[in-house]
Amino acid sequence: MSLRHGLLGLLAEGPASGFDLARRFQELLSAVWPAQHPKIYEELRRLERDGLIELESTGPRGRRSYELTNAGRDEVHRWLVETEVDHTLRLQAILRSVFFWQMSVAELRDHLRTEATYYREQADMYRAIAAAKDRGDYVDSPASRSIRVAAEAGIRLNEALAEWAEWAVTVPPAADSRSA
Amino acid sequence: MSLRHGLLGLLAEGPASGFDLARRFQELLSAVWPAQHPKIYEELRRLERDGLIELESTGPRGRRSYELTNAGRDEVHRWLVETEVDHTLRLQAILRSVFFWQMSVAELRDHLRTEATYYREQADMYRAIAAAKDRGDYVDSPASRSIRVAAEAGIRLNEALAEWAEWAVTVPPAADSRSA
DNA sequence: TTACACATGTAACACGTTACATGATTTT
DNA sequence: AAAATCATGTAACGTGTTACATGTGTAA
Numbered sequence: 001m002s003l004r005h006g007l008l009g010l011l012a013e014g015p016a017s018g019f020d021l022a023r024r025f026q027e028l029l030s031a032v033w034p035a036q037h038p039k040i041y042e043e044l045r046r047l048e049r050d051g052l053i054e055l056e057s058t059g060p061r062g063r064r065s066y067e068l069t070n071a072g073r074d075e076v077h078r079w080l081v082e083t084e085v086d087h088t089l090r091l092q093a094i095l096r097s098v099f100f101w102q103m104s105v106a107e108l109r110d111h112l113r114t115e116a117t118y119y120r121e122q123a124d125m126y127r128a129i130a131a132a133k134d135r136g137d138y139v140d141s142p143a144s145r146s147i148r149v150a151a152e153a154g155i156r157l158n159e160a161l162a163e164w165a166e167w168a169v170t171v172p173p174a175a176d177s178r179s180a
Numbered sequence: 181m182s183l184r185h186g187l188l189g190l191l192a193e194g195p196a197s198g199f200d201l202a203r204r205f206q207e208l209l210s211a212v213w214p215a216q217h218p219k220i221y222e223e224l225r226r227l228e229r230d231g232l233i234e235l236e237s238t239g240p241r242g243r244r245s246y247e248l249t250n251a252g253r254d255e256v257h258r259w260l261v262e263t264e265v266d267h268t269l270r271l272q273a274i275l276r277s278v279f280f281w282q283m284s285v286a287e288l289r290d291h292l293r294t295e296a297t298y299y300r301e302q303a304d305m306y307r308a309i310a311a312a313k314d315r316g317d318y319v320d321s322p323a324s325r326s327i328r329v330a331a332e333a334g335i336r337l338n339e340a341l342a343e344w345a346e347w348a349v350t351v352p353p354a355a356d357s358r359s360a
Numbered sequence: 361t362t363a364c365a366c367a368t369g370t371a372a373c374a375c376g377t378t379a380c381a382t383g384a385t386t387t388t
Numbered sequence: 389a390a391a392a393t394c395a396t397g398t399a400a401c402g403t404g405t406t407a408c409a410t411g412t413g414t415a416a
Contacts, residue, residue, distance in 0.1 A: 002272055003375080009279040019395050032274040036377060041396065061384045061395045076279065081287045085273050085295065091337075092182055092266045094212040097330040099189040099260060101322030107261045115265065142281030142354045149351055150277040153344050157271075160340035164333050171329055174322045183403080199367050216405060221368065241367045241412045 119162035126154030306334030
């Protein structure tokens with residue numbers, strides 16, 4: 001139930017509407033957790049029903065802004081410190097690697113170069129975020145520091161994948177492999 | 181549709197039943213892609229209907245073993261070389277990191293140490309697989325080489341996450357952070 | 361003979377995506 | 389006046405998980 005806790009976590013920074021949360025989820029968290037507005041609005045209704053959030057204000061165009069209740073604040077904290085991290089991963093790129101032997105040497109080389117480029121670009125993007133934080137482009141705050149830490153993970157993971165892809169190109173195929 | 185192609189990819193190694201595929205998916209691919217038997221059996225029926233696989237033999241206890249058709253072989257290949265890699269990631273550990281500022285310094289330190297240990301153990305596990313392959317414990321084959329390449333990704337990713345977690349412990353909290 | 365592993369399946373639910381729908385406010 | 393953006397919602401579908409159900413063959 002990471003969507004639920006992702007929403008609570010974001011609301012800990014201050015009141016927000018479903019629309020705000022959808023945008024922020026997209027900007028900030030979509031790289032590690034997907035969320036679209038239909039499920040966000042649904043989950044907000046559930047969170048309100050469960051007393052973890054409450055309506056803070058309404059605005060133009062039917063805008064409904066929510067804030068955390070004390071129970072909600074406790075729940076995010078409980079999630080962070082008491083629940084086990086779910087380490088389930090989904091990496092289609094690595095899934096595909098198990099089937100690399102079904103590609104020709106040339107196809108694989110092209111594939112891995114494309115992948116390496118992609119990961120390198122991603123790493124650079126996170127490096128830019130990190131540099132902006134380190135330069136002090138934003139107000140320093142605990143939340144901002146956490147984003148800096150998350151960006152560091154983005155740098156390191158993408159850099160590791162880029163290096164892996166480049167290394168993989170150098171692995172010689174077994175004797176009886178396709179070489180079309 | 182990675183389940184579909186994961187099944188086709190595994191069947192490229194030789195005929196297998198739904199039971200075989202569920203076990204193999206669990207052993208080999210569950211680290212990067214989840215799959216449970218109910219959806220595997222369902223997908224096999226669809227693949228047969230679509231002419232990508234066909235019944236190869238039947239066995240005791242209603243066992244139904246399938247093999248790839250030529251169309252099926254083409255489809256895995258097409259997937260590997262022609263379709264874009266879906267780079268969608270799901271990493272609850274990094275999602276949580278965006279909310280680290282909601283933990284006390286002590287809670288965060290404990291959390292990151294536990295995480296680092298977990299990733300280090302995972303990296304070691306993949307190192308053991310890689311070492312066995314490099315030592316020649318298994319027959320060398322194209323498929324085996326691909327598993328070696330996938331294991332390398334496991335080593336590098338987990339090592340990167342372990343180092344990230346250790347680095348994150350050293351990041352000083354912002355001035356106004358919780359310090360319970 | 362009893363337990364375990366093999367083997368397939370259904371049903372219900374949870375989670376995630378896409379398409380469609382509607383209307384208000386703000387900007388050009 | 390038109391277009392863009394804000395804002396919320398429903399419906400349908402696709403994917404993934406859990407629980408339940410059933411029966412066969414093999415090994416202790």
